[in-house]
Structure formats: structure tokens, C-alpha cells
Amino acid sequence: MPRMTFIERDGTRREVDAPLGLSVLEIAHRHGIDIEGACEGSLACSTCHVIVDPAWFGRLAKPTEDEEDMLDLAFDLQETSRLGCQIIMTEALDGLVVKLPAGTRNAMG
Numbered sequence: 001m002p003r004m005t006f007i008e009r010d011g012t013r014r015e016v017d018a019p020l021g022l023s024v025l026e027i028a029h030r031h032g033i034d035i036e037g038a039c040e041g042s043l044a045c046s047t048c049h050v051i052v053d054p055a056w057f058g059r060l061a062k063p064t065e066d067e068e069d070m071l072d073l074a075f076d077l078q079e080t081s082r083l084g085c086q087i088i089m090t091e092a093l094d095g096l097v098v099k100l101p102a103g104t105r106n107a108m109g
Helices: 024-030 065-071
Strands: 003-007 013-017 049-052 081-083 097-099
Touching: 003 024, 013 024, 065 081
Parallel strands: 003 097
Antiparallel strands: 003 013, 049 081, 049 097
16 A cells, blocks of 8 residues: 655654555545635635645646635645645655645634
8 A cells, every 4th residue: 555654733744554545634534634624625614735745736636717716815835735635646646745734724713
């Protein structure tokens, strides 16, 4: 099974199983990683914002315009920021590393 690493807000690295076909958001929730996902992956918020390790960023599919619009609302936006609900685990992403941002901004209330 593919694996991925989350770097938590305090710098702790957590390597977890990352089942094929699940989003980074779903994988985080399965392992108790502190990513909110207020809209439950419906691309209506930016609370699942993650910062992708630069070595992995180029391997991801390009973000959609809708994802880019939501990222504009994200707190601590970085050059390699993506929404966790939009990154789907594949064999090619085995070893993916993402960092949690310093905080989130939940505009959903």
C-alpha cells in the first residue's frame, strides 16, 4: 500500500498508509491528522489546505480554476499550496509529503 507523510503544525512527521483512490483529506481523517475539511471535500472552503513538498508538487495534476479560487482564501498560502480534498492518492504519489499550514481560515462559519 502506498504511504505518505504529514508534517504537522508542530513539525512532527507522521508517515501513514495512504490507500489508492482516497484524497489527502480522507487519509488525514483516517489517521487523526488535524485537517478540518469543513465542506467535506465539496470544494467550497479552504480548510483542507496543505503545503506540498516542492519535490512532489510537479507530480500532481494541475489545480482546477475552482481549486485555485478556494486557495485564494487559504491562510498561510505558499507557492506549493493545494487543497487536500483535490489530491487523490495514486501509485505515482507513493511517498508524498505534505505540511500542514500554520492555521486555517474557515469562511463557512
